Amino acid sequence: MTVDPSREPALRRGVSLRGAAAIGWLEARGSSVTDRADVSLVTDELTGDGFRLARLWHTAAVVEMTGAVGSTRVVVPVEGRTFVVAEGGRARSELAPGAVLVLGEGAVEVTTPDPSIARFEIALESGMIPGPLRELIGAHVVLADVPVSFRAALVSAANAVLNTDVDLRSQGLPALRLAFSHLAVAIVSAGLEGAGRERFSLRELALQRRAMEVIAERARDPEFTIERLAQELRISERYVHRVFSAAGSSPALEIRAARAAVARSYSEGAVGRGLTAEERARLAGFANATAMRRALRRTN
Known part of the structure; x- marks a missing residue:
């Protein structure tokens, strides 16, 4: 059983499960309970189009988290401690409030010694993370000390959304998902501050991050070019x-x-059905639908 992130958007609130049902829920989201504990789980989540935002609490368990191809999961604990074990037990890191786990396409074992743990998870397209940061993440990384302002921004925004009835038909939903993805990238970037100094100059790292911010802000403008980016x-x-x-x-x-990420976000559900291919292309910043389709094929 797996969650298909490409399907229409869905908001699930107040989900409370125990035992096999809780284990199945976690497994469908890339977290397999390996000790078959009698797990109790409470969660809320917003999903759709390669994106997942979740607020999750569950009792102690040994869980194997597995990354999905083309996706990155950012895990922000807010209560309880866990230990992240990888490389056959050779790598072990503590994950507690203040730290963040970033999971690429690898797998890690997460053990919870405390009675329970609460965390936020956000899954986004790996392509939204700048190249140098993706290389530093590799299969996974535990960021030991992410500035509280970045973590608080994500947690506060997530609580605001998950505590309300989001209109899944709203044309603002794709932009909301992109905003959360950018918050996740901000956490990763802040947590990896200075980690790549041996391979990239500080100036080039800063410029690449700023360039990605500008691209995220301006890509939907068809007039935006490399020349404009340089300016x-x-x-x-x-x-x-x-x-x-x-x-x-x-x-x-x-x-x-x-632009392809924006186009995909406008291709689902009621929002997508109400737009023609040319309209989606224009909203995403492409010159026409042909250019959009070509880009979507190249970025699959």
Whole structure:
């Protein structure tokens, strides 16, 4: 049993499960209970189109978290302690409030010694995370000390959304999901501050992060180009290419990926059915539907 993140958006609130039902719920979301504990679980979640935002509490258990291809999961604990074990037990890290687990396409074992644990999880497309940060994350990373302001921003926003009845037909829903994805990227970026100094200069890391922020903000404008990006960053186009090349990417690729992510977010549910392909392309920043389809194929 697995959750299909590409299906229409869904909001599930006040879910309370125990035993096999709780274990099945976790397993469908990439968390397999390996000690077959009598787990009790309470959760709320918003899902759809490769995205998942969840507020989760459950009793002690040994859980194997497995990453999905093309997806990154950011886990923010708010109550209780766990230990993250990887590489056959050779790597062990404590995960408690203040720390964050970022899971790429690897797998880790998470053990909860406390009676229970509460956490927030957000799953987003890996392509939304800048290339240098993806390389630093690898299969997984535990960020030991993420600034409280970044964690609090995500937790506060998540509580606000999960405590209310979100209109799943609203045309603002795709933008809401993107906003949460950007909050997750901010947490990862802040937690990895300075971690890549041996491979990337501080200036290039800062420029690449700023460039990705500008792309996220401006990609929906069809007039936005690499030249405009360079102007926004106040550097030459040549240097823009150098910054992205050091990260194993290119500005054109990242702009296309950002537009493709927006296009996908406008292709689902009632919102998607109410828009033509040309309208979705225009909203995402593509010149036309043909360019949008080409980009969607390249970024699958």
